Amino acid sequence: MYGEQPLFGLLNRIGGAPVADHRPWPRYRVTREGWLSLIEEMEGSAWSLLGLWGEPKEVFVALREDMSGDIAVVSLECPQGRFPSLSAVRPSANRLERAAHDLYGLTAERTTDPRPWLDHDAWGVRRPLSDRPGAPSPNPGPYTFLPVEGEGLHQIPVGPVHAGIIEPGHFRFTANGETVVRLEERLGYVHRGIEGLMRGKPVAEAARLAARISGDSTVAHSLAFARAVEAAVDLRVPPRAVWLRALMAELERVANHLGDIGAICNDAAFAFMLAEMSQLREAVLRAADLCFGHRLMMDRVVPGGVAADLPERGPALLLDLCAELRRRFPPLVTIYDGKASLQDRTVGTGIVSTGLVNRFGASGPVGRASGRGLDARRNPGYAPYDDLEFEVPVLTECDVNARVWIRIREVEQSIALIEQIARRMPGLPRGLDGTTPLPLVPLEAGQGGAGTREGLSLVESFRGDILTWVRVEADGTIGRCHPRDPSWFQWPLLEAAIEGNIVADFPLCNKSFNCSYAGHDL
Amino acid sequence: MFKHILKSLTGGPVTEAGPSPSDPALAELAGKLEKAAKARLGRSLSIREVDAGSCNGCELEIHALNNPIYDLERFGIRFVASPRHADVLLVTGPVARNMREALVRSWDATPDPKWVVACGDCAVSGGLFRDGYACVGPVNEVLPVDLHIPGCPPRPADLLAALLALLETSAAR
Ligand code: SF4
Numbered sequence: 001m002y003g004e005q006p007l008f009g010l011l012n013r014i015g016g017a018p019v020a021d022h023r024p025w026p027r028y029r030v031t032r033e034g035w036l037s038l039i040e041e042m043e044g045s046a047w048s049l050l051g052l053w054g055e056p057k058e059v060f061v062a063l064r065e066d067m068s069g070d071i072a073v074v075s076l077e078c079p080q081g082r083f084p085s086l087s088a089v090r091p092s093a094n095r096l097e098r099a100a101h102d103l104y105g106l107t108a109e110r111t112t113d114p115r116p117w118l119d120h121d122a123w124g125v126r127r128p129l130s131d132r133p134g135a136p137s138p139n140p141g142p143y144t145f146l147p148v149e150g151e152g153l154h155q156i157p158v159g160p161v162h163a164g165i166i167e168p169g170h171f172r173f174t175a176n177g178e179t180v181v182r183l184e185e186r187l188g189y190v191h192r193g194i195e196g197l198m199r200g201k202p203v204a205e206a207a208r209l210a211a212r213i214s215g216d217s218t219v220a221h222s223l224a225f226a227r228a229v230e231a232a233v234d235l236r237v238p239p240r241a242v243w244l245r246a247l248m249a250e251l252e253r254v255a256n257h258l259g260d261i262g263a264i265c266n267d268a269a270f271a272f273m274l275a276e277m278s279q280l281r282e283a284v285l286r287a288a289d290l291c292f293g294h295r296l297m298m299d300r301v302v303p304g305g306v307a308a309d310l311p312e313r314g315p316a317l318l319l320d321l322c323a324e325l326r327r328r329f330p331p332l333v334t335i336y337d338g339k340a341s342l343q344d345r346t347v348g349t350g351i352v353s354t355g356l357v358n359r360f361g362a363s364g365p366v367g368r369a370s371g372r373g374l375d376a377r378r379n380p381g382y383a384p385y386d387d388l389e390f391e392v393p394v395l396t397e398c399d400v401n402a403r404v405w406i407r408i409r410e411v412e413q414s415i416a417l418i419e420q421i422a423r424r425m426p427g428l429p430r431g432l433d434g435t436t437p438l439p440l441v442p443l444e445a446g447q448g449g450a451g452t453r454e455g456l457s458l459v460e461s462f463r464g465d466i467l468t469w470v471r472v473e474a475d476g477t478i479g480r481c482h483p484r485d486p487s488w489f490q491w492p493l494l495e496a497a498i499e500g501n502i503v504a505d506f507p508l509c510n511k512s513f514n515c516s517y518a519g520h521d522l
Numbered sequence: 523m524f525k526h527i528l529k530s531l532t533g534g535p536v537t538e539a540g541p542s543p544s545d546p547a548l549a550e551l552a553g554k555l556e557k558a559a560k561a562r563l564g565r566s567l568s569i570r571e572v573d574a575g576s577c578n579g580c581e582l583e584i585h586a587l588n589n590p591i592y593d594l595e596r597f598g599i600r601f602v603a604s605p606r607h608a609d610v611l612l613v614t615g616p617v618a619r620n621m622r623e624a625l626v627r628s629w630d631a632t633p634d635p636k637w638v639v640a641c642g643d644c645a646v647s648g649g650l651f652r653d654g655y656a657c658v659g660p661v662n663e664v665l666p667v668d669l670h671i672p673g674c675p676p677r678p679a680d681l682l683a684a685l686l687a688l689l690e691t692s693a694a695r
Binding site for chain 1: 523526527536571572573574575576577578579580581582583584585586588589590591601603604605615616618619620621622623624628649650651653654655656657674675677
């Protein structure tokens with residue numbers, strides 16, 4: 001049922017007015033009637049919801065027609081602070097709408113779930129980013145979890161502080177004996193107000209905030225932010241910077257996947273694999289440190305280019321790293337594959353159906369292990385990946401094991417990508433005396449138009465696609481930035497994955513997702 | 523797999539020699555512990571990590587301490603699952619207001635004598651997040667902090683050096 005109604009055709013037909021200086025994909029502003037027809041059309045179409053965010057007087061939604069790759073942003077002005085909810089036709093919109101309500105005071109009409117989400121009554125203010133922030137509620141009640149009825153059910157509340165060294169969040173399990181009947185998540189504990197802090201900041205300062213949205217994807221979030229800004233101001237970055245960015249992104253992907261594979265096995269009581277994988281991860285981080293001066297490569301991708309270039313011996317060092325990984329990784333994969341006791345835990349555990357990942361538009365290993373084979377590096381695609389050879393692995397087993405295998409295959413692909421990049425990197429490396437200038441172009445004021453300019457980007461992190469939307473004001477500051485982490489569309493699926501599994505398998509399922517709390521809570 | 527293990531057994535440890543306890547950390551602690559409880563901890567420390575609004579970068583490096591290369595446990599320092607078992611709260615993040623209560627409760631649940639370590643620029647100063655409605659700022663605005671480890675995130679070697687300093691000073695009593 002894909003594409004029976006082309007996205008752009010519909011947007012023109014419902015009277016959407018294209019907004020100037022929105023790049024690289026168009027933004028249409030629609031009337032309330034147009035918005036309602038859009039909801040009606042979404043019911044019968046398979047367009048993916050890529051994001052939904054608010055401003056004090058307007059709500060935005062980004063959509064993609066998966067087959068053609070067409071992307072568009074649709075917005076509706078809501079002077080009264082109300083808009084018709086998308087949650088009935090796209091359940092993935094619900095938490096985003098609740099966030100827009102908590103931050104901007106926008107009310108989603110006829111929503112499937114009106115409870116607060118990020119606002120825990122602890123900020124001392126309500127609707128902090130709206131035009132008229134409100135006084136805190138005088139006597140905040142407890143958060144109401146969804147009611148559960150049935151014989152022999154008991155509840156297990158977990159968190160926000162968990163047993164391991166992990167981020168905080170609350171999980172409310174309802175179990176029947178050992179079996180989980182329902183999991184309900186409550187998130188928002190690490191909300192730091194990033195969207196508010198970005199407002200009015202010069203681009204360079206906002207970029208430092210973007211780098212700290214989710215530390216494990218600092219490169220990917222920085223890249224998404226940089227690409228959105230560059231799209232807005234119509235800036236071309238030097239080819240060498242484009243390749244260095246991809247190099248950092250692939251190093252980040254390998255490091256995280258190695259860590260995840262080890263951690264998943266560890267949660268199946270196979271600590272050996274964690275010990276081995278964490279050594280490989282350490283090797284990657286040390287190489288990143290030697291090449292870019294930071295183990296996680298934080299603040300190295302910046303709007304306009306990169307803030308660090310490879311040293312002269314960088315390519316050789318990276319090829320050595322790849323050789324080491326090629327030597328040490330495959331035997332470990334063989335061990336994973338051959339351990340019946342391990343497979344017993346991961347095969348058939350934590351199943352998420354293909355229908356569900358499509359409905360929620362889940363990306364990354366969670367989507368690809370359940371048959372949703374999209375990868376932002378290919379669709380919509382961005383440089384230099386069109387110039388590089390790699391495959392996007394897809395599986396249809398939908399379980400923890402499949403999510404492990406997607407990561408294994410992606411480690412292999414990324415190693416090959418790092419080798420290609422190290423061999424073919426255009427431009428001159430930084431000399432020992434530091435004379436070669438950095439591949440970085442300065443952002444001039446007024447570039448790409450005199451007024452406000454808007455940009456959108458879609459970037460593949462190790463976790464899935466990151467959507468970042470920015471508005472750059474005439475004076476070069478950030479008017480609004482909305483970074484949507486892939487976790488938004490994966491967290492809800494974890495609730496589905498654990499259903500019918502035993503409580504003891506939750507850590508395993510959770511690790512196989514490895515959603516970001518910080519990236520989601522912002 | 524057994525071949526692999528055999529190789530590991532005969533190949534010698536991959537663990538690197540530990541750093542010496544960091545000097546600035548020792549200096550900071552020397553003053554603090556004069557006043558602190560004088561219980562001997564027998565050269566072992568149990569740490570409860572609390573993420574109070576971190577970006578998770580700090581957690582990644584704290585995790586690295588447990589890998590065979592840094593191998594924190596050889597020094598008698600280990601991470602525990604509950605604050606009730608802990609001597610030290612290792613706090614990251616700019617204390618998101620949504621986490622403030624959970625942080626204070628974790629501290630209340632930690633038995634005396636206890637130490638609080640602020641890990642990372644966010645926990646030390648509030649980092650980029652100190653202004654705004656959502657964060658309190660530095661951890662010491664909420665709890666008494668005994669040791670600050672700057673860095674964004676601190677490198678594992680720096681974390682190790684600082685924690686060793688804490689171990690030395692607390693064991694010297
Ligand atoms: S100090 Fe840096 S790495 Fe640590 S939580 Fe803060 S931003 Fe993240």
